[in-house]
Amino acid sequence: MSGKTQSLKQLALQKFKHNFWGVFSFYYIILVGFVSVFAYVLAPDSSQHANQMHLSIHSEKPGFTVDILTIPNQIENTQSSIDKLFFGTLNTETEIPVSKFEVRKDALLYTEYASDGLVGEEKEMDLSLFSKTEISKLVSSKTFHLGTDKYGRDVLSRVLVGARISFFIGFVAVFISLFIGLALGSIAGYYGGKVDAIIMWVINVTWSIPTLLLVIAITLALGKGFWQVFIAVGLTMWVEVARVVRGQIISAKEMQYVTAARALGYNDYRIITKHILPNIMAPVIVICAANFASAILIESGLSFLGIGAQPPMASWGAMIKDHYNYIILGKPYLAVIPGLCIMSLVMAFMLIGNALRDALDVKS
Template structure:
């Protein structure tokens, strides 16, 4: 026979926010019902497959130089033409997808793993510790994102690891402030008060009850942050603070080919630029679609 304390415990268990997170079939139907989100999803899946299969699908070795065939325009032999060293641009764009896509994923993961716990702790406990954490986030937000990433990468020295860490640090305040606001809102909900009443610890309430209910906006922000991370990483490589030549990376390829735009070799920078543009567009479109699906207010208004 159930006691009063057992009934109180069951009542205190937080229920998933079903209004914000639709069922699996409904979620995919709503997401793919949005044509722009579907286009973004196709771009992302396409570039991800290219990155995974790059070693098997490249038509030429992206690092072999051929001075006799340098600066060739697009043709049947070289679909995207060749660069100033005679390297096949299509092969380098395909190889560049590996670095750009994985750089975005790793950088966003760094921002998520560090920013979410910091913002959640600051929002849940508040006080001096919460104020200190959020003031540190405000300091990071006071600097333009690219300028801060450049400063961090320059201090650490050029290289892929420097770019990853720089882009990851720049994205921390966005996640921290987002989860901070969500936590402040959710900590006043009835299920949190009920959990406290039956003796559930603060850590359990925060990480098992509040964070799962704040997951939807975090997923949207992570998806949109992927596009920002790819663009910032490419910008660092373009400026010489990221990947070093001759490694195939979209930003570095544009940097190497920018001197040839005036002389008419447009293909050297155009195709890496299209790679950056379509990857960022894909994540932005998918992020907008996720926001529409996961926000019940936007769903109800359509």
């Protein structure tokens, strides 16, 4: 033979590489994952949850620029650099938007910013306690590239930090659904009989309950919060995995390699985990991609209903909830931007799921 025979994995990878939308979606998901991990490094507002409020500049348009007066606080920030990197910086300074300012001897005269053509209050700050270097850093210009929300927070920062919840909830939900679905599906399909009947009854009962209703019930039972939502979504997505795994094992357990494994004296656990599951993972991988997208939509729906991620935590669904009425008030971008983020990430996972289905299809 002139060429070396390719394995099934290599053939599937080669087919996947030729799918433009699958590869594009893969790199887009990697990009969103990178943004999720390093959100506070990339966000202009690196405070915890990007929650620095400036009510005087609320609902400003994208590209809005204003001078910000930063007043240092005597409270020392004792956070470690790793804590700041992954969880944001604690607010130890006071930021005040100003329309104009002037330094006179040992005093800073400034006028607070006021929207809608109003004139803000004029105030004075003593500069005798600050060095020349500190004085030069008191006032700086800040641009809000995607504008500000109704609380005067930077929309771009909220979008970047909000990517964390939507992205990581997919991983947690898929992990929980795989753990439960593979276990119950394998036991039901391999042993059959009464064991299969009992597990299928549990699956059918869970399947009959509307997903969003079940998630709401679990969330209310566990309480509102970040991890509670992750667990609740994961506990509702194992059913489809279990059904597929059960069906695949029912057909695979009669194959010759399983019979040979039994003849060699291998126990059931080894036969299932080492021989059967590796050969039936192709459809499970495709389902995981679809479940990832479903988890993002469910979390967004929960946040929109107010029982998902709780304020001041940034979440795309919560951003839509806070600003959906702005669609008819002339500032639709406040709700459209997080909506487009949800749509693009869900679309990416659906496209990569379709690409994986085509690549892992042995008949094509």
